[in-house]
Amino acid sequence: MGAPDMLNYDVEEIVKGDKEYLWHHIKPHKLFETAEQLIMVEGKGLTVTDIRGREFLDVTSGGVWSVIVGFGRESIGDAIAAQLKKLPYFAGVYGTVPAVQCAEKILATLPRLGKIYFANSGSEANEKAFKIVRQAAHFIEQRKGKFKVLYRNRDYHGTTIAAVSASGQNERKEQFGPFVEGFVEFPHCCCYRCPFDKTYPGCDIECARCIEDVVQKEGPETVGGLIIEPITAGGGIIVPVPEYFPIVQDICKKHDIWLIMDEVVCGFGRTGTFWGHDHFDVDPDMVTMAKGMASSYEPLSAVAVKQEIFDLFLNDPADPDQRMNFFRDISTYGGCTGPLVAALETMRIIEDEKLIENSKEMGSYLLGRLQELKDLPLVGDVRGMGLFCGVEFVRDKTTREPVSEAEMAKIVASMLAQNIIVGRTNTSITGLNVTMNFAPALIITKDEVDRVVGALRYTVEAGI
Numbered sequence: 462m463g464a465p466d467m468l469n470y471d472v473e474e475i476v477k478g479d480k481e482y483l484w485h486h487i488k489p490h491k492l493f494e495t496a497e498q499l500i501m502v503e504g505k506g507l508t509v510t511d512i513r514g515r516e517f518l519d520v521t522s523g524g525v526w527s528v529i530v531g532f533g534r535e536s537i538g539d540a541i542a543a544q545l546k547k548l549p550y551f552a553g554v555y556g557t558v559p560a561v562q563c564a565e566k567i568l569a570t571l572p573r574l575g576k577i578y579f580a581n582s583g584s585e586a587n588e589k590a591f592k593i594v595r596q597a598a599h600f601i602e603q604r605k606g607k608f609k610v611l612y613r614n615r616d617y618h619g620t621t622i623a624a625v626s627a628s629g630q631n632e633r634k635e636q637f638g639p640f641v642e643g644f645v646e647f648p649h650c651c652c653y654r655c656p657f658d659k660t661y662p663g664c665d666i667e668c669a670r671c672i673e674d675v676v677q678k679e680g681p682e683t684v685g686g687l688i689i690e691p692i693t694a695g696g697g698i699i700v701p702v703p704e705y706f707p708i709v710q711d712i713c714k715k716h717d718i719w720l721i722m723d724e725v726v727c728g729f730g731r732t733g734t735f736w737g738h739d740h741f742d743v744d745p746d747m748v749t750m751a752k753g754m755a756s757s758y759e760p761l762s763a764v765a766v767k768q769e770i771f772d773l774f775l776n777d778p779a780d781p782d783q784r785m786n787f788f789r790d791i792s793t794y795g796g797c798t799g800p801l802v803a804a805l806e807t808m809r810i811i812e813d814e815k816l817i818e819n820s821k822e823m824g825s826y827l828l829g830r831l832q833e834l835k836d837l838p839l840v841g842d843v844r845g846m847g848l849f850c851g852v853e854f855v856r857d858k859t860t861r862e863p864v865s866e867a868e869m870a871k872i873v874a875s876m877l878a879q880n881i882i883v884g885r886t887n888t889s890i891t892g893l894n895v896t897m898n899f900a901p902a903l904i905i906t907k908d909e910v911d912r913v914v915g916a917l918r919y920t921v922e923a924g925i
């Protein structure tokens with residue numbers, strides 16, 4: 462008997478089954494009492510086809526910005542299949558060839574970091590970083606008690622209880638408390654809605670400097686880490702000003718706070734450089750990554766750390782006083798080899814097809830085209846970097862009063878009606894879920910950018 466034919470299905474049965482069996486992610490299911498869920502069946506490049514045969518241009522890289530090299534990459538499928546036939550899995554307590562090769566390749570892009578730990582989701586990678594901070598706070602003499610981790614308002618770091626405790630989005634947190642203690646928020650850095658009501662450049666970058674006050678209030682002897690996105694993603698595509706990160710860095714250095722850069726979204730070329738933080742003058746102590754890493758052909762994540770951090774955990778297991786002082790953490794699926802070869806093949810494609818260059822070039826074209834819309838009603842702010850752009854919609858351009866959730870839903874629906882799938886800030890920040898985001902696979906062409914911007918112009922001109 463051969464393998465079951467997974468692709469043989471009855472359309473109506475699948476549609477019915479979706480309603481009957483699935484609990485979809487971050488979706489109010491009441492909606493499906495009157496609307497049919499979109500069920501995707503196939504993808505090629507930036508085009509996805511649903512179960513009804515309708516084709517869409519996907520500007521979300523698979524919904525959450527992760528299918529970075531586009532759909533239908535046979536070479537990734539082939540690499541995974543070959544690896545699965547050879548050795549599908551061995552726990553990360555042992556070594557495997559793809560783990561070594563993948564680690565070497567990634568660390569070559571992070572010359573100041575020395576070791577990498579594999580896991581399987583962005584949230585999990587961030588959890589590892591928190592555990593490293595916390596464990597060090599127990600046994601490293603000079604870090605004793607430094608267990609707290611600061612995070613930024615509007616940033617998101619994942620879905621687990623600790624990761625959500627470390628996230629600055631009230632709607633992702635609401636009703637999930639009580640939260641894990643030891644996570645402390647500091648203000649966001651969105652100039653369009655400055656938390657200090659100031660205007661750049663005359664603001665003295667207070668959004669960065671205020672971190673010092675937060676550290677002092679908590680007590681520097683209690684703060685061990687600061688987690689931050691290079692560019693706030695789900696919180697509204699917020700690009701910090703160039704002076705921002707050096708100030709953050711200085712505060713971290715001054716108080717021996719490990720700077721954890723969450724590159725889950727921005728890594729692997731999304732913003733026009735390999736890492737989002739490559740745009741800024743900053744030297745993170747840890748970098749977490751996921752999404753684009755294996756282009757989501759397989760689940761994979763990791764935390765990379767400075768060699769000095771790794772070395773702190775090199776203790777003698779034969780010494781009863783030091784026996785527990787190694788990183789006592791494990792992740793079953795961090796040992797899957799398929800995702801690692803998918804990552805290697807993803808990185809080969811990125812390199813060979815010069816996708817980072819395309820992200821930079823098409824990204825600045827996209828941003829420029831979106832900026833042309835700024836004269837239209839509703840378009841409040843346009844921001845972004847590389848192939849990661851956002852448009853914030855407002856009802857009143859003078860007061861910057863945001864459009865309503867219902868209006869925002871209409872704008873997105875109008876794009877969908879034109880067969881274009883875009884993203885938006887979704888259940889993130891009350892009153893501010895009004896940024897449409899554009900994060901296509903890094904292979905997007907000029908014509909495709911024009912089609913997307915044309916559809917948005919049509920939508921805005923038609924009014925809501």
Ligand SMILES: Cc1ncc(COP(=O)(O)O)c(C=O)c1O
Nearest residue numbers: 582583584617618619725726751
């Ligand atoms: C910046 C950032 N960090 C972490 C995560 C969590 O990743 P995952 O959903 O793979 O757990 C996300 C998810 O969107 C994210 O945007």
